[in-house]
Structure formats: structure tokens, C-alpha cells
Amino acid sequence: MSTMRGSSLAYLIRRLAMFALTIWLGLTLMFLIPRMAPGDPIAAMVARISSQAGRVENSEQMIQAWRTRFGLDAPLYQQYGRYLWNSLHFDLGYSMAYFPMKVEDLVRAGMPWTLALLSIATVLSFLVGSTLGALMGWPASPRALRLVLPAALCFTSIPPFMLGILLIYVFAFGLRWFPFAGAYAHEFPPGRNLDFVFSAVHHGILPATAIVVTTMGFWALGMRAMMVTTSGEDYMILAQAKGLRPRRLFWMYGVRNAILPQVTSLALSIGGIAGGSVLVEYIFTYPGMGYLLYQGIVNNDYALIQGMTSILIIGVATAVLIVDLAYPLLDPRIRRGDL
Amino acid sequence: MSVPSWINAKLVAGSTVILFVVMLGLLGPWIWDTTQARVASCPLNLPPYGFSPPNLTFQPAQLAHPLGTESSGRDMLAVLITGTPNSLLVGTIAAGIGIVIGTLLGLTAGFMGGWVGTLIRVMSDAIITIPSLVVLIVISSYVREISLTSMGLLLALFAWPGTTRTVYAQTLSLRERGYVQMARLSGASTLSIMVFELLPNLMPYLAACFTASVSGNILAATGLEALGLGPSRIPTLGMAISNAVRGAAILRGMWWWWGLPIAMLILIFSGLFLITIGLDEVANPRLRRSEGNAR
């Protein structure tokens, strides 16, 4: 009997090892990639300082002083070691471009907004898109529905930032239903009160709509394809023959089986949360992480890029791990001895 | 069954649309002066022929520029004629490479398992966790001039891991099917099972992935262009749209500047979507209703 327990435990151990390996690889890549860029964060910082403060004769000396301060004069392997160690401790250090701000503080300011906006929008988009896709792929859907739904998908081909502008133009500028931009009315600073919550929701609706409407098509397409495959399966024919109610057939047999690959994709889409929202955040002047990451990149702010990406990497890897561990529960056809 | 089964109205319609876009690229230079898609080749801010926006100070429309011009002096018709196929090209390169690599790796990982599978999965998971924007910006700073191909290749770097993962999951579930066992019993090799037994059944899903990926990559390219990091001299729809956004086109009432490129994006998307649906019906015989009654 012990061998049986063992195989399950061995699976878990192997999966955890993969998890660690993934994080290590991701962190390593994010250590190397910004350093491959031709810019130098300290020089960029000094250049910015001197552009603000007039000519500096001793810039080389200034750069050196900052290099030492950020530990960039240490050999690369030492920097790498320190980086891995600090990442695992969530010690993200000081931002280079916004010194003496700590990366942690910068991220903490942007994270809640991005998480709230994008996670809600992503989940909504997933649900709406998957439902649309399921209806489209379902042979028994009403004909009218099957004609109308693809039209809804056309929004998918519009860039989200463009749609964002159109939404603002129509609903904020024209109809004045929603505020132009920002995350909350600044009469109501963040706090535990209804006014703030209301104003945050009010501000979030347009950007969320832009994201949902432009991304739901991807979920719909995937879902439709899986639904098409599923509806041809024999168990569906059997279920049909058993005389199950169409509604039950749709949800329990069709959707339930078709949605599995979608769940994987949903976990993966977390990775896009910061990077994918730069432009939407920009259009809606939303104080999220996307803009922060973008600024980190254009300023070559290693600390900021690494700090933000290590959070993302660990977050995505964890989501993927959870999906992988839960997958056999959702789909008993997958035997997990075969990692 | 008087009509061959592959002739499917949706497939034909979709292919016609895509063919039209491809032909635009091939024949465009003969039917219209496409050098007018360059900066400063035309008068600025002309409305489309037959329209006279009442509000702002636009010059009267000219027949020489039937779809109008934008504020850097590009003729919109020329932009669409060259930009639409270009955008399709970028999207197709990125999506095509991404799907092919992703499918190969996903099938391999799912069917072979072992350390090869683990390696593939760790690699794809790691790439997925990395924010692509960082890498794209870093790499684009190395490329001397970003061409359509290099843009497509750049985007393909991030197009494969998602496919790998979903194909992997699908393979795990499909490989326990009876027909896979039958194929094994028939002496088929692992490779041939992957290619001839599993792959065809993944086709509807892959086709959908491809459609989504083409438009997704066109949009990703648009995003890079909006950040100012795309090719600047070769017209694409994304460039037109990001120029429109930068030029306050909506507020200025220049609907032709942003609306026409978006219409073309929708056209590309619809064409691909129709092809996907059509392919499903051709490739997956159980969906053909006329025959389904035999059951």
C-alpha cells in the first residue's frame, strides 16, 4: 500500500519541483533580459538628473557612486545570487528611476487597482466569452442566436485602447454617464466608505467594459471549438438518447467538458494582466501596474522590472500549479501518473 | 451529396474575404498609387469623397483621395491597400509559427511525457510567466529597422507557450481514447499516432486558436505600434490606428482615419472566423447536419 501513497506523493513532489524550476527559469530570464538591453539604468538616471539640473562635469563619478549604491558594480553572478535571494524574500529593493522609492511601495500603490480592474474584467470576459462560445458551438442553439453572436465577436478585432477611446467619447464625453478617467473621484480618497467604493466602481466600468468586450472573443472562439468537438462525442449522443433535457445536456455535458482547456488558459492569462493593460490604463489614466512596468522598461529600471516581474512570475506559476493539481479532479480522463 | 463536402458556404465566404485581402497586397500597387501611403505625399486632413464634415476646418474632399487623407498626408485608400495585407502578414507569421511550434511541443510533451515532456512544460510555463512587453521592448531595441517579418517573429516568441499548454492538456485526455490504442495495436509509431490520430482531432481547436491568434497578434502588433515601437515606414492597420489615436482623430471628427482601419480589422477577423467555422464543418463530419440523421 505504501507504494500507492508514494506514487501520489511522488507526483506532488515532481510537480512542485517543476514549479520551482519554472520560477527559477522565469526569474533568471528576467534577470538577464533587461541587462541585455543596450541602456544603462544609472546613466539614464544621471542623464535625467542633469537634464533637470543643468550641466554636470563629473557625471562619470556620479554614475559610479550610484552603481555602488545599487550593487551594480559587483560581478554578475553576485548580483544574480543576491537577486534570487531577495526575490524569494520579496525584498524588492529600491527603484533606480524613482530613488529613494522602494519598489515595494510603488507596486503596492498600483497593484490593487490593476488586480481589481483586470481580475474582474478577465473573469467577466471569461464567463461572457465562454458562454457565447458555448452557445455558438452548440448544435441546438436557436438559429437567430447563432447569427447574432458572431457579430458580437467583431469587437475582438478592435484594439482595446481604441475601443476605450470610443467608449469615453460616447459614454463619458457625449452622454456623460461615466467619468472620463482615473480610478476614483478625488473628492473621495480611498477609504472604507461607500462613497469611495461607489466612485471606484463608477470609474471602473468603462475600462472594464473595454477589456471585456475586446477580449471575450478569444474565450468565445476557444470555447466554441471545444464545444463543437464535445458535441460530437459519443457520450453526448448517449445523453441525448437518454432523453435528458436540452438545458441539462448543454450545461452538464457540453459546457462542463468543453470548459477544461479554457480554465488552463484563464490561469495563464494572469500573466498578461500587467503587461496587457498598459494602453488601457494609459487611455483611462488608471493608476495601475501596467504603466509602472512600462516606465520601468523605458527607464531600464532593473530593480523595478525585476521586482514587478518576480511577483508576476510567482503569481502565474502558482496559478498554473493550482490548475494542474486540480485538473485531474475536473477531468478524470487524465491520469496523473504520466506527468 | 451532389456537392463535394469541402464546398461549404462559410468556408467559401471566409476564403473569399482573406483572398481579397491577399489580392489587395499583390495587386494593390497596380490599381492605386500606394506610395501615397507615405508621409507627406498628399494634402492633409481631407475627408472622404462625398462627405463634408460640418464642424471643423477641413478642406473640401477630392476625388483623387476618395477615402480622404490623414494629418501626416497619407492617403487612406493607399494606407488600407498596403496596410491590410501587411497586418494580416504580421498576424499570420506570428500565429502560424506560434501554433506550429506550440502544437509540436504540446503533442510531444503530452504523448512522450518523461523528462522531455517536463522540459517542454517548464520552458513553456516559464515563458508564459514572463511579461512579454519587457522582452519585446528589449529585443526591438536591437533590431536596426523593424520589418513586418521581424515583427511577426518577435510576436511569435510569445505565441507558442499558450498553445503548447492547451495542446498538452488535450493530448493527455485524447491519448487514452480507444482509437489511439487501436492505432498502437496496428503498429503505428508514436509520431504517427500524434500526427495522424491526435492532430486531426485537435484541428477544430487549433483552427480556432489560429483565428484568435492572428487577430490577437495583429492587436499585439498594434499595441507595440501604439507605444511607438513598430515599423514606422511600412503602413499597417495598427500604425494607422495608433496614429489616429495620437492625432486626436475622434475628437476632430476624422472618423475615416480610425474607422476605416478598424473596419478592415473586422473584415480580416470575420474572414478568418468564417474559415474556422467552415473548416470545422468540413473536417468534423459529425457536424454536418445532412448526414447526421443517419445516426
Add this chain to the structure above:
Amino acid sequence: MSYPLLEIKDAVKHYGGSLWSGQRPVAALQGCSLSVHGTPASITAIAGESGSGKSTLASAVLGFVTLDSGQVRFMGQDLATMDRHLRFNYRRQVQAVFQDPYAAFNPFYRAGHLFDLALRHFKLAASHQEAKDRIADALHRVGLSTADLKKHPHQLSGGQRQRMMVARACLIEPKLIVADEPVSMVDASLRSMILDIMLRLRDESAISFLYITHDLSTAYQIADDIHILFRGTVVESGPTAEVLGQPRHPYTRTLIESIPAPDPARRWNAPLTTDWENEHTEPSTDCCFRSRCPEAAEGCPHGIPGLSPISEGSSHQVACWRANTQR
């Protein structure tokens, strides 16, 4: 020395449980041994209720699962130690007919794909015409026409599909066919036809069968030998007529009694009622079927009883502590 066609020795296989659902690992095979004779060709039935490990046994023979311990030997050669070439040859010699004729067809292809696959990989035909002829012949044997090859799987009936599967196996002309419940999903009218084909193949083409079934009556009809499988071990084995005619093991008797007889006067014995899940996974220190043995006595020792002949030199073997003391 001559080897039996197929020999299974002390096969053990566990399926892992799940950490999340709290299931405990399941033992599918625990020390199962049996053999199938090839000269002359024979039909060896493996009978048992669902979950008794029959299908795992079939998968192990077909090489779809690897055993935790024990061996599967084909003509004396251990399946686990075969190299590529031998394995390919083994494939050629050992074919299968599955229970579910729906799943065996790739929905993407027309029905003929299965035949093409086998012909192509085993290089069974030198020319296109020969291939056609061989397929036609194989189909003819099961009463199908070549027109059915052009159909899509979903356009065929269950019986047609299963006959195709049999035809496919014939086409390859293996030494052994593992028939995993081949008639359980087939109409009664077709059942005898398929069984008849099996008998013909045994007699005319010298193909042996490992016939896996839960249905003792069909086993009685066609099998030369039978092995009764319970919880992953063989509890009784021997020539079919003998085992089913004079069952020695209480479990065999239960199985036989549970067959509904077409005699309204005869009462159907109470069906097996036990807490299946629990019993199945409990580590066995008792006699392994004590909980379900109608004749269990206090005197039954602990541990798994070994398989032993009912009398000196008999091929009828039984695993029961009381087998020798009673009757």
C-alpha cells in the same frame, strides 16, 4: 521446452489514489497468474465482476499499462524486456477487440482507416489490389461489405462497428486476440454471430483468444478454459465445463447463481450486496473474500489461499481454504 502462448505470472498493479479527493490507491491486480495455450488454438475466458481486474489484465497484456511487478510472457519472452523489434512483432501477433466499439474509431476518419492503418504498418499487402482483396475477405467473414468502409463511424451501428473490429483483427491474423468484453455492448442478435466468428477463427485460422467477460454464459458457450478473477487474483481455473459445472469456490458459485435462468419457477438468488468501495481497498489480512463468502467459517485461516488443484493432476484449480475439506 515449449512455452505456453501467453503466460502471466504474479501480476501486480496498483492505481494511485488522489491526494485531493482522499481516495485510497486501488489494487487492480494482486498476484494474478494464468496462461493461454496456443497449440492447439484455444479460447481462454477470464470472468469476474466489474472491477475484478479483468480490464487491467487485458491492458497489461496489450502493453498499455506496465505492471508494478510480475511478468507477461509471450511465447516465453518477457514483454517488459522486449526490444523495439520484438515489440513490433508482438503487436503483430497480439491483437484486441474492445468492449466499446464507439471509442475505437477515430471520429475524424472513415471506418476504413482502421484497416488501412494495420495494412500500412504491418505491411500486410504487397499491392493495392491485394490489400483490397484482403480487406474484402476479412469483412466478408463478419458479414459486412466494403461499402461500409466509406462510412463515417457515427453512421455505423454498434454491431457493425464491433464486427469491423473483429474483421480488423482477422485481417492481421495474429496468434492471439484479446477480446475485452466484445459482446457486452452489442445487441443480443449479433452476440452469437460474433461469438461464432471467434470459434471459427480459433478452428480455421488457429487464433487463440483471451476472452474477457463478466458473462459466464457466453464463456460457457465458447471458452475452452476459464479463469475466475476476483479482486485481482484468480480464485478458480480450469476447463470451462468442469469449473462451471462443478464450481469449487464459493465466489464462482455465487457468480453462477447470479445468472438469471429462463425459468420463472426458479428464484433468482439475492444479488451480491456488499460495501464495495470499502471492501475493495481494505488491506487484506483476512481471507481475501471473507466478507463476501457465504460459506465463510470461523475456521478459515487468515491470508490469501493459494491456487491448488482440486485433485492430484487435475487442471481444475481453486483458491479456497475449505475447497478440499468440503464435498
Add this chain to the structure above:
Amino acid sequence: MKPVGIAIKRFVFIGLLLSVAGCSLHAPKSDYDRRETVVFDLETRVLAPNMWNPYVPGARLEHGFHQCMIEPLFILNTETGIIEPWLGLSMTSNETLDVWTLALRPEVKWNDGVPFTADDVVFTINLLLKNAPSLLFSGPMKQWVARAEKVDALTVLFHLTKPNPRFKLDYWSVKIANSVTILPEHIWKDKDPLTFKNYEPGKGWPVFTGPYKLDRFSETSFSYRRDDGWWGAKAGWKPLPAPKMLEWVWQGTEEMRTAAMVDGSVDSLCDITLGAYQALEHFRGDVMAWTDGPPYVWLDPCPRALEFNCGHPPWDDKEMRWAMNYCINRDVIVAVAYEGTSMPSKHFFPAYPPLERFTRILEQNGAYDRFPVWEYNPDKAREILESKGYTRNRYGYFEKDGKELSVTVTTHEAAIELQRVAQVVVEQLQTAGINASHRSEAGGTWMDNGSLGNFDARVGWMACGSVSEPWSSMDTFNASWMMPDGKRAQYNIWRWKNEAYSALVSDMGRMPLGDPRIDDLYWRAMEIWLDELPGIPLTQARKLLPFAQDHWKNWPSKENPYSHPCTWWQSTCKMIHEIKPVAPDPGKAP
């Protein structure tokens, strides 16, 4: 079934939210009156909003910080060239230009009531010297100031390391954007200036002398409330500024910013395009810009140029640079890239009134007859290229020894204006047979590539520096800044080396401002520069800065040039005092 159930609930929830949101369209009541508030446009988001230390590298100043809280010692008016006193009364040098005497305005107080004295100035200078070069301005202070000495409570002596005629102009007069900030010693004396955030609302920090106090902020908007106890009003120097509140708000893209002004939620915008301004005029008639009619624009002190790395062949050859110059049609650049709202430039100086005299010197000496910088003449370009051995290949590009004449023009990814210029330039070079291409680089990369000499050509703001006198810009071409490729250059990133020019410019730099000998040196240096043409001047840098007039009036304009109109400069502190509320409509209830 479960996820679907949730989905339905979500739908219902969102539907409710939408309907609730739809019903309550009216902006919530705020605790201040929009009519008493001036809202300015903020060009970028502030990622570190609680950083109120003006000297750390991550410091941002233009979100109201240095406009309404920090006050400068002096302000240069770019229109008149006059340096107006603010916290300082006067700053004068000795004959040898190496000792400067600063006299402070006596009545100045920090907004916590503590007097502003020479001690604060000396403390600030010492702080910068001690922490050089890590703090902003500490590099230049270390370079120039040997010692700051308090003479009395209101007088400070600066002992310089070497003579500097521009000490007051460059560092204390808001020449471009900002100036050195004086810190309150009583708050900063025990703090580590590198990590001190200077923000603690409970203690009333940040403490500065300006007429506004920090009210509240987020990453995207900053509010300041008028400090009615401001020293200037108490002392009778200036009345309190009219706006009770000032705000700087980030609005996003040009489209959104413009829409916000149409909407009436912002009073002033940073640079927008002509098209957006026309839309603005269409939607509301009461906007104004620097000039009443076209081109509407105010000129920024950094003219745009096509800059070559003069160390890279073939651009090390002045004739090649001249050939490029003949390929460029500046009128088309102005017409297309600026939609007519800028003007071509023949040199690297901004077209400000104080500099006009120097431009005239060039014209009077016939410089442009000998050096026809404005001439668009592809034939001449062709002649030069052919004389250099170039021939046209089958693609129509010039080629020599099998090598195509190509050039990549790089731009900063955030500078849309320069990208549009670069696009036109590239087309013009292409037309002339040069295989030019354009690429935007991430900001940090572009700056770095510039200082390391890792570029062939770029469109940049060459030689930015001169506002009221010509030397600052000219010195950026001084060979003394010269660094080889791969070594970081502070100035002269174009790697242009001309000893005669450098000697003349160095001489100029040692003379007091306004010295008559400068004119001659200037002309001789410019003669060399024009002959060599190390960079190709393209256009003036224009800024179209609209102001709304429904709440506030008396914005600066060409007719009313009391200040420059750029609201992100420190000089805005003057604008704040000048703008007046539009008289409330008597028909409306307050």
C-alpha cells in the same frame, strides 16, 4: 453548473451596477468650488506621489511642487530677457566673476512661520556639497561653489571655484524649467537627504515658502490649498493669488486631455496638436493660446535638429552633412509634421526676443548667403554625392564600393512630435536616394545610445541651453566635452571636434554677460559652425498651450507676455499670481 450559476449572478450584479451608475449621473458634491480652482494638465503620471524631496533622483517637480510650493530666488522672463527678483532681492558678482553676493528679501517666511534666512541658503549649499554628486544640482554646485558664506541674516556670499558669469542665470533664475531649491534648515538639518521623503501631513510637511499648501494627492492628481497666511500677502509684497485651490491632473492621451478641456474640467493644457486645438475651438469658442491666430504656438527653448554622429563615416565629412542638408525641405516638415504650427530654424537657438540680436548678427554678416542652410536643393545634394564617388544603384539608392548609403534616424519613444518630424525627414532622404529609416527607441536606451555615441543620426533637441544669451548652446559643441564612442559624453554627443571653434567658445564663456567683445567671438565661432554644419537645424520647437477662459482670465499670451505659458515650469508661480477669476455671472446664483 456551479460556475454558470455564478456567471448569472455576476451578470445580474453588473447589470444592477450599470443601472445604478446610469441613474446617478451627477458628479458627487465636492468640498470646494470649481470656480475657485485652477486645474492644470499634468503630462505624465507620477509614480512616486508621496515623494516631496526635490533633490532625490526620483523627484518630480512639475506636478505643482515647484510651481506653487517652492519659490525661486529669481525668474527669467524669456520674452524680455529680464531676471526678476522673487525670494532674492539681488545677486551680483565681483569683477572677476568668482564671488557672488546674494541678498534675500527680508520679509520671507516658511509656511510654518519660521523666517527664511541666509542660514537656510548656506545649509542647502552645504547639504548639496556634502552629498555631491548624488543629489540633483549637487554636481554643478560641487563644480562651481567652493564655499557659501553667511554675511548676515539676509546676505550670502558664494565663493566660486572659477569664474562663472552665468552663475545666477543658470542656477537661480529658472532659465529652463527650474532652479536650485532652498530648503528649510530647521526641518532638514538631521535628515538623510537621500532617503528623506519630506512628507508627513501631521507635522505640516512639506514646508516651503509658496502660497499654497499640499492638500491631497494621488498618482494622477495633486491638489494644493491656498495658504492665507502666506508671507508675501502679510508683508504686502503681493496680494494673495486669486485661486483658492490649484490642481494638476493627469488626463492621459492628447485626445482625452483635449476632451477634458472641452468638458470644462481643466483650465490649461500642455502641448497639443493643431488638430486638437481646432477641435477645441470648435467645441468651445473661449479657448486661447499664445497667439490669437495661427500658428497659436509658444516656442520651447530647444529647437529640433537632425543630429549626426560626426565621428562615424561618412558623416565625419562636412560635405556629406551638407548634402543631407540640401535634401531636406523644412517647409514640408513644418507643414506636415506640425500642420503648419512651427517655423523652420536656421540655427540651434530658440527664436526668443533676447536672442534675436544674435540671429541678426549672422544675417548682417551674410552668413546665409555663404551657408544656405535653408536651401532645399536635391540637385546640389546629388552633385556632392557624385563628387564623393556615389552612384545610383538599381533600387535608386546612392552606393559607393557596393555599399548603399543608408542612415537610421532614431527618436525617443515618448516624443511623438519628433517621430513625426523624423518620418518626414526619412521620406525626404529616401526621395533623394538615401536609404533612410526611422526607429523609436525606449527612452532610457535612446538617451544612453546618445551619450555613448551609439547612433548614426537622430532627431533630437540639439544644443538646448540658450535662452537669453548664446553661449550655453554653443558650448555644447565644445571639443572639451568630446568623448570617444563608447565613453559617456555629457555634451557634444555628436563627437564634433573643432579646435578653433572650441577656443572661441571657451573665450566667450569667460566674459561677463553682455560684454561687447562677445559679438565678434560669436560671429567667428558661428562661421565655423555653419561651414561645418555638425548638425542640421530643422525647426523651432513649438508648444501649443491652450487656456480655457470660462473660469479664469489674464493668462499669458504674446500680447500679454508677463511670463511664458508652460505650466510645468517653475515660472508658473508668477502666472498663479496674475490670473484672475472671470467675474461671476450676476444672473446665476452662487
